[in-house]
Amino acid sequence: MNLVKKYPYVITDLDGKIAGKGYLINPETYEALQTYQLASNYHLFLASGRLDLMAKEYFAKLKIKTPIISCNGALIRDSLTNEILYQQPLPQALALAVLTNAIEGNVDHIVYTANMVYGHPGSSRIAFMLKYNAQLDNDNYRIPIDTETDYVSLLKNNEIEVLKILFPFNSSAELEQVQAIYQPFKNAVDGVFSQKDLFDIQALNINKGNAFKKLCALKGYDPQQFIFYGDNYNDLELAKIVGYTVAMGNSVLELKKIANTTTMTVTDNGVREHLFTEVLSKEQLAEFLPQVKNVFK
Known part of the structure; x- marks a missing residue:
């Protein structure tokens, strides 16, 4: 053929x-x-x-x-x-609400903007990305990662726009926590599994x-x-x-x-x-x- x-x-x-x-x-x-x-x-x-x-x-x-x-x-x-x-970013109020629930529930998450990946240094996915960066032989290929800046404050001050909030999970219990965060907003945002252990929340119809x-x-x-x-x-x-x-x-x-x-x-x-x-x-x-x-x- x-x-x-x-x-x-x-x-x-x-x-x-x-x-x-x-x-x-x-x-x-x-x-x-x-x-x-x-x-x-x-x-x-x-x-x-x-x-x-x-x-x-x-x-x-x-x-x-x-x-x-x-x-x-x-x-x-x-x-x-x-x-x-x-x-098409998430509306600011929705992004803040989702992130607030995630932080208060101590649920692992990562924030994607057009120019940076933000996350907590203890995040399993951040650790995965840092490991990938470490094995690269060209620094230009490195993933831009920021684990120090308060991204919620940046969002509140309109300094960043959130394109996606990613939730990694490793068990059914962790998935239930993620779904509990998603459910209150399910009619206002889109949620999808991008991998079997990753759930993404984004703007509606994305x-x-x-x-x-x-x-x-x-x-x-x-x-x-x-x-x-x-x-x-x-x-x-x-x-x-x-x-x-x-x-x-x-x-x-x-x-x-x-x-x-x-x-x-x-x-x-x-x-x-x-x-x-x-x-x-x-x-x-x-x-x-x-x-x-x-x-x-």
Whole structure:
């Protein structure tokens, strides 16, 4: 099959699709995506629950030249100029109310803004991000993290706008605490699982699908010309509007039900498998795969 003829663009989420544990991308998956970049003239798009500044390593190594959807669609930023094309923060009063409940209940949480990730130094997710930063060999790729500033005061003083509040949890009891925070606001905000152990609270009607529609309107793209790789609940709305959806082998059942096909898991390099067997032709692989090491040094 040569799907790239009908679908000249690919848009993919990060975690659970191309990135596995520890925010790391398998070298073979990198190679496949880099081959696609050459064959398609850099038509790879990224749409993530993460803040885009948490994935600078990928942008550089994949030579991303397209706008990036991040924070589940609350932010669209030009990858080349860093211009913010669109953003939709949580209303200040709602963000303050959610954060107040989280702090009073001693519930682990992280705050995403367009330029910074704020959190408590004891947060499990902050520790995860700091560990990722520590193993990087290029300081420019580091996630911008602030564990010292009083972000609630910044919010009260209109010095920051909150794009997303992330709640990590490691047990059903912790999830119940998170849901107790979410429930009073469920009609005024959007809540979604971005991973099996992460729950996000954002402005109402924020999702990757709506952000993708805005991006297509801004730049003149046809959503039906895109292949999408997804795996979780925060991918459902985007999966419904693209031309061809590929569910990862590790996807939630709800996504597999609406996908055009299912590939292997992220651990088994499912994106690479699908790109090399279904998207690119044998001729394209023969031409561009040998060029990868020279172009992506």
